[in-house]
Amino acid sequence: KAGVTQTPRYLIKTRGQQVTLSCSPISGHRSVSWYQQTPGQGLQFLFEYFSETQRNKGNFPGRFSGRQFSNSRSEMNVSTLELGDSALYLCASSSWGGITYNEQFFGPGTRLTVL
Amino acid sequence: TQLLEQSPQFLSIQEGENLTVYCNSSSVFSSLQWYRQEPGEGPVLLVTVVTGGEVKKLKRLTFQFGDARKDSSLHITAAQPGDTGLYLCAGTPYSGGGADGLTFGKGTHLIIQP
Numbered sequence: 001k002a003g004v005t006q007t008p009r010y011l012i013k014t015r016g017q018q019v020t021l022s023c024s025p026i027s028g029h030r031s032v033s034w035y036q037q038t039p040g041q042g043l044q045f046l047f048e049y050f051s052e053t054q055r056n057k058g059n060f061p062g063r064f065s066g067r068q069f070s071n072s073r074s075e076m077n078v079s080t081l082e083l084g085d086s087a088l089y090l091c092a093s094s095s096w097g098g099i100t101y102n103e104q105f106f107g108p109g110t111r112l113t114v115l
Numbered sequence: 116t117q118l119l120e121q122s123p124q125f126l127s128i129q130e131g132e133n134l135t136v137y138c139n140s141s142s143v144f145s146s147l148q149w150y151r152q153e154p155g156e157g158p159v160l161l162v163t164v165v166t167g168g169e170v171k172k173l174k175r176l177t178f179q180f181g182d183a184r185k186d187s188s189l190h191i192t193a194a195q196p197g198d199t200g201l202y203l204c205a206g207t208p209y210s211g212g213g214a215d216g217l218t219f220g221k222g223t224h225l226i227i228q229p
Binding site (some may be wrong): 105 | 150219222
């Protein structure tokens with residue numbers, strides 16, 4: 001079974017631009033979550049989508065948005081990029097089998113650099 | 116305030132030594148997971164602990180979930196250079212709703228020197 005894939009792997013943008021990142025979950029997984037990883041803050045939860053609906057959202061500004069398609073693929077968008085948005089953006093999928101645990105399977109990430 | 120505190124943040128030891136990494140919180144968690152992340156890659160799930168007091172073993176790695184489900188530990192016996200990486204604990208806070216995002220600790224950077 002193929003793992004989680006993310007495209008692109010690397011991106012360089014300038015301040016003020018916008019960016020769209022893509023994630024394809026493991027086949028059969030209906031939950032997709034996005035995380036931002038920085039050296040200072042570690043891994044921080046952005047949002048989770050399940051069956052095309054945003055089910056949960058972390059504490060990030062509205063410049064960060066996402067969506068999920070009917071085939072469970074997901075995209076996240078960051079508008080008006082700031083230098084502080086430079087980070088590794090990780091996508092994770094889950095089968096979401098129950099409410100007691102939430103095992104995440106991560107992709108390799110997209111390294112975003114904002115100049 | 117970090118919901119999950121990991122210690123130590125950095126650890127460098129010689130091959131063959133034993134070590135323990137801790138993950139603590141003042142909150143109760145439905146479950147806790149441990150991941151290992153290598154440079155340029157996403158975290159890889161090692162184990163999930165669900166029941167208070169639970170102990171799970173994965174070869175030379177032993178994971179324990181605290182009785183009160185507020186803390187966890189990872190013990191590595193006879194560490195090898197291949198164990199080098201960033202170890203992350205992550206948990207689902209117990210809120211009753213079942214739909215909370217996963218909360219991560221900041222991680223322990225482990226280096227095993229040959």
